[in-house]
Amino acid sequence: MVGEDAAAAAGGGLMKWLLLLSGIALVSITAYGIYGPETDTSPKILDVCVTHSDSINHYHPWLFIEINGNAVNIPTDVGVTQECMYAIHTHSGDGKLHVEIPSSNPMKIKVSDFFTVWDKEFNENQLLDYTVDEDHEIVMTVFPTKEDYMNGTNGVISTDFGNHVFSSVDADGDGIADGDDTVVLIEYKSKEN
Ligand SMILES: [Ca+2]
Structure with missing residues (x-):
């Protein structure tokens, strides 16, 4: 036992x-x-369609592109198809961007997201079909407001390129996302010596 x-x-x-x-x-x-x-589990730009049954953070940055001093038209309805309206898109052809971030899918919307939706190239070495070479460079300038852009004031050169975020936060407390009315100017041009 x-x-x-x-x-x-x-x-x-x-x-x-x-x-x-x-x-x-x-x-x-x-x-x-x-x-x-x-x-990275944050949603990608092409994975989310904006629907109006959701609450949305809606604001309007601007994008201007110049190739060798000539303005490039950004078309109407980039990112608006029968199937999907993406969280960054255009309705007009004047460079006004619509950022509409659904609260169900909070996303940081970057400059590269617009080019993804547009299906065009943009990085520090290429803008649309134009590639940096020994004589040409890509310069990106961010202006705090459209008025500053028109007046050529307060522009800041940015090396963030596609990673620049159209800010969705309201740090200055004016009731609208701080990326609203900001301008991103991207130029492909001869190097200034
Ligand atoms: Ca604000």
Whole structure:
């Protein structure tokens, strides 16, 4: 009887160890799932369609493009199709951008998102079909307001290029996203020596 009790106790001890070990393994797997390699889960611009059943943060930055001093027309209804209206789009052909961020899908809208929706190239080395070479450069300037752009005042050269964010926050407290009325001017031009 004593021997059987000892065996049962030993068996119980082994079972406890097995349970403990499998528990550690499970915790490890779960922790890896939670704390494993970081992934970007924010929605991509082409994954979200704006619907008017959602509350929307709606504001209007501007985009102007010049190639060798000539203005490039940005078409009407970029990002507006039968199937989907993307969170950045145009209605008019005057460079006015509509940013409409659904509260169900909060997104940072960047300059690159507009070019993605437009299906055109823009990065520090290429603007539309024009590529930087030894004689040409791409210069991006951000103006705080359209009036500043018209007057050529308060422009700041930006090297963020496509990563520039049309800010959706209202840090200055005027009741509208701070990216509203800001101007991004992108120029492809001869280098100034
Ligand atoms: Ca504001």
